[in-house]
Amino acid sequence: MTAVDIQHITHFYGNRPVLDDISLSIRTGTFFTILGPNGSGKTTLMKTISGIENPQTGLVKIMGRPLQNYTRKNLAKTIAFLPQTIPVDFQFTVTELILMGRAPHQGILGLEDQNDLKIADEAMKFVGVEHLAERRLDRLSGGERQRIYIAKALCQEPRIILLDEPTASLDLAHQIHIMDLMERLKTEKGVTVVMVSHDVNLAAMYAECLLLLKEGKIVKTGSPNDVLTKHTLEKTYDCTLFIDKNPLGDFPRVALVPNKFKDKQEKDLG
Amino acid sequence: MQGLKSKLKCGYISVTSFVIAGFVLSVAVQSHGKDVLDQLGRAVKLTHTPQRLVSLAPSITEIIFALGRQHLLKGVTRFSDYPLDAKKLPKVGSYVHLDLERIVALKPDICIAIKDGNPKAIIDRLESLGIPVYAIHPLNVAAVMKTIQDIGRLLGAGEKAHHLVENMQLRLQRVESIVSRTASRPGVFFQIGISPIVSVGTDTFIHELIVLAGGKNLAEGPVPYPRFSREQVLGLSPEILIVTSMARNAIFDKVKVEWSRWNNMPAVRNERIFMVNSDLFDRPTPRLIDGLELLVRLIHPSLLEEGR
Amino acid sequence: MKPPVPFVWKRLLTITCLLFCLLLPALFLGLCAGSSGIQFMAVYDALTGSGNTDSILHDIVWRIRFPRVMLALLVGSTLSLGGLVFQALLRNPLAEPYILGISGGSAIGAIIGILAGLSRFPGVSLAAFAGSISTLLVILFVTSGQSMIKKDILLLSGVMVNAFCSAVIMFLVSITQDARLHSIIFWLMGDLSMSETGQVWILLLMLFPCFILLFLLSHSMNLLLLGREIAQTTGINIKGVTLALLITTSFMVSATVSYCGLIGFVGLVVPHFLRLLLGPDHRILVPACVLGGGAYLVLCDMMARVLPEQGEMPVGIITAMVGAPLFIYLLKRSKSR
Numbered sequence: 042m043t044a045v046d047i048q049h050i051t052h053f054y055g056n057r058p059v060l061d062d063i064s065l066s067i068r069t070g071t072f073f074t075i076l077g078p079n080g081s082g083k084t085t086l087m088k089t090i091s092g093i094e095n096p097q098t099g100l101v102k103i104m105g106r107p108l109q110n111y112t113r114k115n116l117a118k119t120i121a122f123l124p125q126t127i128p129v130d131f132q133f134t135v136t137e138l139i140l141m142g143r144a145p146h147q148g149i150l151g152l153e154d155q156n157d158l159k160i161a162d163e164a165m166k167f168v169g170v171e172h173l174a175e176r177r178l179d180r181l182s183g184g185e186r187q188r189i190y191i192a193k194a195l196c197q198e199p200r201i202i203l204l205d206e207p208t209a210s211l212d213l214a215h216q217i218h219i220m221d222l223m224e225r226l227k228t229e230k231g232v233t234v235v236m237v238s239h240d241v242n243l244a245a246m247y248a249e250c251l252l253l254l255k256e257g258k259i260v261k262t263g264s265p266n267d268v269l270t271k272h273t274l275e276k277t278y279d280c281t282l283f284i285d286k287n288p289l290g291d292f293p294r295v296a297l298v299p300n301k302f303k304d305k306q307e308k309d310l311g
Numbered sequence: 312m313q314g315l316k317s318k319l320k321c322g323y324i325s326v327t328s329f330v331i332a333g334f335v336l337s338v339a340v341q342s343h344g345k346d347v348l349d350q351l352g353r354a355v356k357l358t359h360t361p362q363r364l365v366s367l368a369p370s371i372t373e374i375i376f377a378l379g380r381q382h383l384l385k386g387v388t389r390f391s392d393y394p395l396d397a398k399k400l401p402k403v404g405s406y407v408h409l410d411l412e413r414i415v416a417l418k419p420d421i422c423i424a425i426k427d428g429n430p431k432a433i434i435d436r437l438e439s440l441g442i443p444v445y446a447i448h449p450l451n452v453a454a455v456m457k458t459i460q461d462i463g464r465l466l467g468a469g470e471k472a473h474h475l476v477e478n479m480q481l482r483l484q485r486v487e488s489i490v491s492r493t494a495s496r497p498g499v500f501f502q503i504g505i506s507p508i509v510s511v512g513t514d515t516f517i518h519e520l521i522v523l524a525g526g527k528n529l530a531e532g533p534v535p536y537p538r539f540s541r542e543q544v545l546g547l548s549p550e551i552l553i554v555t556s557m558a559r560n561a562i563f564d565k566v567k568v569e570w571s572r573w574n575n576m577p578a579v580r581n582e583r584i585f586m587v588n589s590d591l592f593d594r595p596t597p598r599l600i601d602g603l604e605l606l607v608r609l610i611h612p613s614l615l616e617e618g619r
Numbered sequence: 620m621k622p623p624v625p626f627v628w629k630r631l632l633t634i635t636c637l638l639f640c641l642l643l644p645a646l647f648l649g650l651c652a653g654s655s656g657i658q659f660m661a662v663y664d665a666l667t668g669s670g671n672t673d674s675i676l677h678d679i680v681w682r683i684r685f686p687r688v689m690l691a692l693l694v695g696s697t698l699s700l701g702g703l704v705f706q707a708l709l710r711n712p713l714a715e716p717y718i719l720g721i722s723g724g725s726a727i728g729a730i731i732g733i734l735a736g737l738s739r740f741p742g743v744s745l746a747a748f749a750g751s752i753s754t755l756l757v758i759l760f761v762t763s764g765q766s767m768i769k770k771d772i773l774l775l776s777g778v779m780v781n782a783f784c785s786a787v788i789m790f791l792v793s794i795t796q797d798a799r800l801h802s803i804i805f806w807l808m809g810d811l812s813m814s815e816t817g818q819v820w821i822l823l824l825m826l827f828p829c830f831i832l833l834f835l836l837s838h839s840m841n842l843l844l845l846g847r848e849i850a851q852t853t854g855i856n857i858k859g860v861t862l863a864l865l866i867t868t869s870f871m872v873s874a875t876v877s878y879c880g881l882i883g884f885v886g887l888v889v890p891h892f893l894r895l896l897l898g899p900d901h902r903i904l905v906p907a908c909v910l911g912g913g914a915y916l917v918l919c920d921m922m923a924r925v926l927p928e929q930g931e932m933p934v935g936i937i938t939a940m941v942g943a944p945l946f947i948y949l950l951k952r953s954k955s956r
Contacts, residue, residue, distance in 0.1 A: 088848075091848075091852050092851075092852070093847075093848055093851055093852065113851070113854050113855070113856055114854040116852075116854075117852055117853050117854035118854075120852065121852065121853075122848060122849070122852035123849075124846070124848040124849065127845065127846055127849065128710070128844075128845070128846045130710060130844075131844040131845075131899055132894070132898070132899045133841075133844075133899055133900075134898075137841075137898075137899075137900060138845075141841060141842055141845070141853065142853065144838065144842060144853045144854050144855070145853060145854040147838075149835050149836075149838065149839075150834075150835065150837070150838050150902060151627075151838035151841070151902070152626070152627055152628050152902075153626065153627060154626075190849075197853065404654075404931075407798065407801040407802075407805075408801070408805060410654050410931065411683050411812065412653045412654045412655045412679055412683050412684070412924075413654050413655050415655070415675060415678060415679055415683065416655030416656070416675060416679060418675055427797070427798055428798060430739075430801075430802060431738060432738065432739040432740070432813055435738075436815065439815070440678055440682055440683075441678075509796070535796070535797065536796040536797065538796075
């Protein structure tokens with residue numbers, strides 16, 4: 042079953058095509074990561090999938106149904122979206138925020154019932170933030186906040202979760218924690234994870250399927266071994282890279298090559 | 312003879328009874344309320360001569376005191392400061408912002424209001440609460456005299472009003488005769504506003520008084536309170552400059568010094584810059600005649616000396 | 620094991636009852652006090668209709684104080700709610716109910732009405748209302764389309780429109796020289812004294828549906844605070860909600876302003892005050908603003924009528940003098956926690 046099916050979408054900002062004839066398929070229950078340099082259209086692609094942006098041409102199907110056929114609430118029950126930056130100028134507590142994720146399942150006033158509280162509780166346990174339940178959100182660290190937003194997303198009971206660079210400003214421990222959380226989501230709950238990442242190595246370690254974008258066009262799609270080759274990556278990112286096999290498993294490890302080491306590298310390889 | 316006498320007696324008795332009956336009836340009719348027309352032509356319901364009165368403007372307060380009916384007055388507006396006894400009366404707000412509650416609490420039989428001063432909304436509300444309002448609208452000196460008589464009649468002080476008005480007319484005629492002795496009409500600039508400079512147009516009491524006092528109002532025209540720049544005033548070359556004392560003496564001195572820098576102005580050259588009490592000039596009361604006499608002294612001092 | 624979070628509707632009921640218990644005495648106090656004196660027992664008799672009231676006091680209580688207190692209640696509720704909604708909609712803590720051009724537009728309308736010699740009600744009121752709706756339309760036009768959802772555009776347009784209107788107002792004031800100037804100044808300062816009971820009922824009819832609608836949208840307001848993207852992907856129609864909030868609130872504030880002029884400082888202080896006390900959930904804040912904001916203005920108005928010796932002072936002075944220090948105190952307390 043295809044979670045997300047994109048056919049020939051093109052999206053213009055003014056005269057510039059940010060997405061140029063993109064077609065791709067994401068199977069349910071996969072961990073799908075989108076890579077690419079800045080300005081390649083990754084965020085726009087995410088927004089198109091989540092229904093925030095409308096492409097000028099093409100078709101987007103979610104769970105086999107066209108995007109337009111979903112009501113806003115039904116779409117929210119299917120897809121949860123975590124944008125790159127979230128404003129923090131409010132004083133909600135952790136519990137209040139997480140409960141807001143139940144909105145697609147509630148009436149207009151969002152009055153929560155026993156079931157809502159149960160689901161929120163489980164979500165908090167799943168991401169490991171129960172100890173923060175009564176704390177105010179604006180007083181927590183970035184990593185904790187990220188987990189809480191994931192808990193909120195879980196309350197929507199989505200089939201697909203979209204994350205736009207979720208590990209961007211986190212420290213090492215939190216980065217791994219978030220990625221492991223996504224892995225657990227996929228294996229334990231069967232949620233399709235679609236993530237934009239700037240960290241190629243994290244992508245390599247977790248993704249089953251990768252999409253490499255450049256200037257709105259698909260460069261390559263496939264498994265990490267297929268996509269993360271020296272030739273492909275260097276052409277896309279326009280810099281020198283050193284790629285070997287990661288000792289942890291059957292996926293590549295990508296390292297940047299500073300200028301001072303460039304000659305050494307050539308000597309070693311050549 | 313006996314029959315005729317008794318018939319005449321009958322006649323006398325019946326005529327007298329008719330007269331008495333008629334008198335009684337007319338009194339009875341009166342006490343069932345007559346509609347008095349106020350100066351705006353509105354019908355004001357009165358069941359009896361008012362016993363409790365609220366004045367809604369300082370000028371009205373003055374008139375009531377002048378008519379000797381101040382014992383009827385239960386409330387006045389904030390700047391009712393003449394005569395001094397008026398200051399002791401309970402206040403009902405200012406005449407542009409009346410306090411409805413205080414007026415009602417004083418249980419007046421009638422309120423006397425002035426158009427173009429009191430806001431109509433409050434007058435309407437007073438009437439909707441069952442309090443009749445008699446409105447005056449004096450636009451010139453003659454109308455002020457009529458107002459005094461109207462209010463006098465309203466308050467049962469018709470005779471006093473008549474005397475008051477007679478006296479005013481006498482003094483007015485005296486002034487007219489003094490002024491008619493000369494054809495000269497010096498230019499007067501009457502300054503009621505300091506900053507900005509504001510004077511008075513044709514449609515004001517002050518203008519009328521200036522003309523009656525034998526002067527020429529340099530600011531005459533359709534705008535009631537026109538504004539002037541200093542340049543414009545200099546251009547008018549006033550022979551007499553009169554400033555009203557809405558300001559206090561200290562400020563008047565400053566104003567005088569300001570003007571004195573311009574010694575091309577006739578008023579400055581001849582030292583004819585004066586301060587007057589504004590209450591004598593902008594309140595529609597008997598004191599307007601005081602104001603008039605003051606103006607004559609300022610505008611034609613020589614005439615008064617001759618007269619002696 | 621942490622106990623489950625108490626249901627919001629339970630909190631809602633509790634807080635609503637508490638505030639109601641604050642409101643009723645405030646209303647009673649407002650009826651007891653006035654420029655002609657303070658009378659508790661007599662007013663109680665007049666209210667319960669127990670026959671021994673002298674008719675003057677009866678008139679004062681029912682025909683002068685009652686409409687005024689009711690108006691203060693409605694105005695306080697509306698301004699507080701308006702401030703709350705705009706603070707959420709524009710995500711700006713300085714937002715207040717007049718910020719989107721309402722003060723400027725209604726003032727110009729009112730001044731034109733006063734200069735044209737129209738009577739206070741309905742003439743000047745309708746003119747003021749027309750003025751503020753016009754500025755709303757201007758702002759909607761300027762921000763039409765997708766860009767309306769970008770919060771700063773709404774805010775900036777509002778500020779610019781108000782600035783322009785201020786200039787026009789200054790001009791109109793400068794060329795007015797007669798007694799109408801007084802009417803204009805009193806209108807600009809805000810004046811609760813000019814309404815009768817019938818007129819106040821009309822206002823209530825206009826405001827009540829707005830209160831209901833805003834309450835229904837309170838959960839959406841919560842979500843709007845999380846930003847466009849999250850709100851939309853959690854099922855909120857942000858364009859629709861934004862438009863509904865904007866139009867309802869502008870209508871409600873315009874109607875109020877057309878009755879009583881520009882009373883300031885209520886719409887800014889009360890929502891912050893209540894938020895510091897009760898938390899950021901709009902489902903609780905909306906009814907709290909209605910009841911609490913209403914009580915606040917009723918009490919301030921009562922003080923404005925009773926404190927000064929010479930008649931009343933503009934209620935805006937009391938709301939500022941009471942509101943500002945109170946707010947600063949609360950701010951300090953919340954920071955130190």
